[in-house]
Amino acid sequence: MYNRVVLKLSGEALAAGRGFGVDGDRVHEIAGEIAEVRDLGVDIAIVVGGGNFFRGVAEQAKEMDRVSADHMGMLATVINALAIQDALEKCGVHARVMSAIEMHQVCEPYIRRRAIRHLEKGRVVIFAAGTGNPYFSTDTAASLRAMEIKADVLLKATKVEGIYDADPVIKTDAVKFEQITYMDILRLGLKVMDTTAVSLCKDNNLPMIIFNMNRPGNIRRVISGEKVGSLVTA
Template identity: 70%
Template sequence: MYKRVLLKISGEALAAGRGFGIDAIFVSRVASEIVQLANNGSQVAVVVGGGNFFRGVAEQAIHMDRVAADHMGMLSTVINAIAMQDAIEKLGIQCRVMSAIEMHEVAEPYIRRRAIRHLEKGRVVIFGAGTGNPYFSTDTAAALRAMEIRADVLLKATSVEGIFSADPKKDPDATMFQTITYMDIIKMGLRVMDTSAVSLCNDNNMPMVIFSMREEGNIVRVVSGEKLGTLVTS
């Protein structure tokens, strides 16, 4: 259904419940789904978070300068990007890591036209280091990169099935939305992603699907058009 997609994966997801570090088995599972998409003809870009190592707004950074803490968080995303790249290339698909912070020995610098060219050649592209700027989350980076590469859809893989009216872990009466608008997310104060990312997607008519990645195969199902999770539109 979607020719070019941008997949946002949180760092916490890569830890697979461990809280810290990388679960190699889980990373391999996600990599196999990405490779399956590439083999099916989809162009796949990925933005990874870094919360499994360090987050600039976490308690561990409470006494740190925000800019320094955010830079540490950006470097954490590059660690995850390299791990994902290794897992994908072991399955036979070429993959490029592009970093918003220049580190030539381990990643290419992010250049929009080069990223699009990689996608056109069938390579998977992983964007690391967020936007390269402090005070912006990887959610905002995912929204920005999705629009820069002209993705058909932004996919956000989470630990829950979609967007709920309340936290389903705390409120048993919470109901899941099949579809919702970005403005409704803002009005209802739903903590789906950063407000800046929501506004960016809304202003540029970028559709987004939020779905659970707990079940194996869900990434492929969403891209193929199966109705999973919550569809967010302008």
């Protein structure tokens, strides 16, 4: 159903419930699912968070200067991106890490045309270091990169089934939205993605699908057009 997608992964997804660090088995499971999608002929780019190591707005950073803390968070995303790249290449998938902060010995700098060329050659591109700017989350980076590479959809992998009117972990009677508009997310103050990311998708009419990453095969199901998770459109 989709020819080119951006998949947003949280850093916590790589920690497999441990809260900190990278769980090797979990990363290889995710890489296997991404490889399966790549074999369908879909161009796939990944934006990964860094919350399993450091988050600029977390409790651990409250005494720090916000700019310094955000830069530390960006570097954490590079660690995660390299872990995903390694796991993908072990699955036989060519992958490239492109960082918004230049570090030539470790990965390529982000250059839009080069990223598109990698995708056209069948490589998976992993965007690291967010947008390269403090005060912007990796959700916003995912929205921005999706627009830049002309992706058909932004997929956000979470630990719940989709978008709810309340936190389903806390409220068992929370109601799930099968489909919702950007404006409703902003109006209801739903904590799906930060408001900058949602506004960016709204202004450029980029559809988003929020789905549960912890169910095996869900990435393929979403890309194949099955009704999985919550669809966000205009």
